[in-house]
Amino acid sequence: MAEKVLMKGNEAIAEAAIMAGCRHFFGYPITPQTEVAAYMAKRMPKIGGTYLQAESEIAAINMVYGASSAGVRAMTSSSSPGISLKSEGLSYMAGSDLPAVLVNIQRGGPGLGGIRPSQSDYFQATRSSGHGDFHMIVLAPNTVQEMFDLTVEAFELADRYRMTTMILGDGMLGQVMEPVDISRGEAASTVTKDWALTGTKGQRKRNIINSLYLEAEELEMLNLKRFEKYADVEKIARTDNYLTEDAEVIIVAYGICARIARNAINEARQRGIKAGLIRPVTLWPFPKNQLKAAAEKAKAFVVVEMSMGQMIQDVELSIRCSRPVHLCSRTGGMVPTPESVLEAIENAAQAERS
Amino acid sequence: MEIVFQRPKALSDVSSHYCPGCTHGIIHRLVAEVLDELDLTGKTVGVAPVGCAVLAYNYFECDMAQAAHGRAPAVATGLKRANPANIVFTYQGDGDLAAIGTAETIHAAARGENITIIFVNNAIYGMTGGQMAPTTIPGQITQTSPYGRDPKYAGFPLKICETLSTVDGTAYAERVSVDSVKNVINAKKAIKKAFEYQVAGKGFTIVEVLSTCSTNWGLEPVEALTWLRENLIPYYPLGVYKDKEVF
Ligand SMILES: Cc1ncc(C[n+]2csc(CCOP(=O)(O)OP(=O)(O)O)c2C)c(N)n1
Ligand code: SF4
Numbered sequence: 035m036a037e038k039v040l041m042k043g044n045e046a047i048a049e050a051a052i053m054a055g056c057r058h059f060f061g062y063p064i065t066p067q068t069e070v071a072a073y074m075a076k077r078m079p080k081i082g083g084t085y086l087q088a089e090s091e092i093a094a095i096n097m098v099y100g101a102s103s104a105g106v107r108a109m110t111s112s113s114s115p116g117i118s119l120k121s122e123g124l125s126y127m128a129g130s131d132l133p134a135v136l137v138n139i140q141r142g143g144p145g146l147g148g149i150r151p152s153q154s155d156y157f158q159a160t161r162s163s164g165h166g167d168f169h170m171i172v173l174a175p176n177t178v179q180e181m182f183d184l185t186v187e188a189f190e191l192a193d194r195y196r197m198t199t200m201i202l203g204d205g206m207l208g209q210v211m212e213p214v215d216i217s218r219g220e221a222a223s224t225v226t227k228d229w230a231l232t233g234t235k236g237q238r239k240r241n242i243i244n245s246l247y248l249e250a251e252e253l254e255m256l257n258l259k260r261f262e263k264y265a266d267v268e269k270i271a272r273t274d275n276y277l278t279e280d281a282e283v284i285i286v287a288y289g290i291c292a293r294i295a296r297n298a299i300n301e302a303r304q305r306g307i308k309a310g311l312i313r314p315v316t317l318w319p320f321p322k323n324q325l326k327a328a329a330e331k332a333k334a335f336v337v338v339e340m341s342m343g344q345m346i347q348d349v350e351l352s353i354r355c356s357r358p359v360h361l362c363s364r365t366g367g368m369v370p371t372p373e374s375v376l377e378a379i380e381n382a383a384q385a386e387r388s
Numbered sequence: 389m390e391i392v393f394q395r396p397k398a399l400s401d402v403s404s405h406y407c408p409g410c411t412h413g414i415i416h417r418l419v420a421e422v423l424d425e426l427d428l429t430g431k432t433v434g435v436a437p438v439g440c441a442v443l444a445y446n447y448f449e450c451d452m453a454q455a456a457h458g459r460a461p462a463v464a465t466g467l468k469r470a471n472p473a474n475i476v477f478t479y480q481g482d483g484d485l486a487a488i489g490t491a492e493t494i495h496a497a498a499r500g501e502n503i504t505i506i507f508v509n510n511a512i513y514g515m516t517g518g519q520m521a522p523t524t525i526p527g528q529i530t531q532t533s534p535y536g537r538d539p540k541y542a543g544f545p546l547k548i549c550e551t552l553s554t555v556d557g558t559a560y561a562e563r564v565s566v567d568s569v570k571n572v573i574n575a576k577k578a579i580k581k582a583f584e585y586q587v588a589g590k591g592f593t594i595v596e597v598l599s600t601c602s603t604n605w606g607l608e609p610v611e612a613l614t615w616l617r618e619n620l621i622p623y624y625p626l627g628v629y630k631d632k633e634v635f
Contacts, residue, residue, distance in 0.1 A: 086465070096456065099459075099466060246443075
């Protein structure tokens, strides 16, 4: 029988990582993700794992770099300002093709900003999490159950593609408590890591983990190869759709905004407006094809997000601006209300009629 | 015929990129000889820095990681925690360790991380063309202290062994030099002791090696050795600063 446990989103992430075979966690406190670290600090010593509180986010991500180089499943977690500090390490990990899982429970910004939930790190996560040409896989849960499930999946994807995978949540998802079926966790991967630094034992040639290539041609070749891999990663792009079959107005929202949007959609339907939801589960790769297909039937799109409008650019790009795309957003840690989303749906429908 | 001298097995059979007369080569050799003598190469993972030694991963015949500027102690921490049976060392310059990587260094020591740091102090940034380092001594002329380092203006040099000796997690800290045969022999003893301490699980060990940068000091290799002896050693006295077995 499925075992259901009442957990905070942040705790679900930590428990999922442990169930996925992660035994090395390196962290540094920051609100609103501190429960991830606290959970790890409690559990890891009991199961022969490592919880290490680093002196900074920079050190933490570099410890992940080291542990991942040694072939183990490793993880770090932070919130917005801390993620900025990790960008150097993320770039080095990408340049060295190292797998790892990174959690960003976003808070408002820029700068020290606030500690309330936000989605304003979308560009940073999907566009430039560091210098150079590279990407991370970015997964966006919208329930505590999904925080658990996607974390397990994140480790698998990281190992399969030798990439950093980010769980992009927000302060609200991190803090909310919901029942979670934790029997869905899976044991450690079967991916062989013959590239790992475990000591040659005199049995093989040395392995080198490195991102320095002084020959421009060689570096270009490696970057092109990495982008061939990214083309393959595009296959994992996915959405979770709600009432989209006949929808004329399509909401695009991820994370907590998607849950708010559902309520607004139900209300809109009662008022006779055919509204539906496309929720990107993968933010990178962005589910372009799914949106393109939806644009063939829908009349208008409304993007709901907790930023001044970041994901909206991906939506417009995906549908090549073939339909009007409206923005319904709050920023700074404010969460949109179902009423404001309903109003945006009504306005979009009205604009189409007139 | 009996072989009395040869390349250590832990050192790759490739020519290095270091400038002629640079003592980075001697220090590489000492580390390799120690790995051979203690039979550690097969279980060792080294971490290369950013600086002239960035290509160290090409020169040691063990598994190697290349770290971001200054982050080698954190990378080494991750490697060691993931696999405590491995012997893990970093090889870092003074810009790498004592400027951008100060926090990573001090905290790896504070945690008593069971790793070994080979710290090459040439009192200058070599790779980027001779700028002032945290270790540049008062009066020393560099590209970015063109009138000589003035502590009133540019601050004082950092004395790493002295600093780390005050950190409880440091098991062993010694400063050595490679300017003379006698000092090279001492340097090797210190490096060997540091690795032996790590094998025994004693904690954080660091060997600071005073080294030359004839290119950026603007001196002939032999003059550079003399300059090191006459200027660096008085400012950075050689010796054991911390030894958990003794103090
Ligand atoms: C984040 C970052 N900042 C700056 C640099 C440029 N950089 C490369 S080597 C170096 C200084 C290295 O000096 P040192 O550690 O003393 O080693 P040496 O070259 O003297 O052996 C710097 C600043 C870099 N690669 N990365
Ligand atoms: S620049 Fe200086 S430290 Fe670097 S290899 Fe040349 S002599 Fe050695």
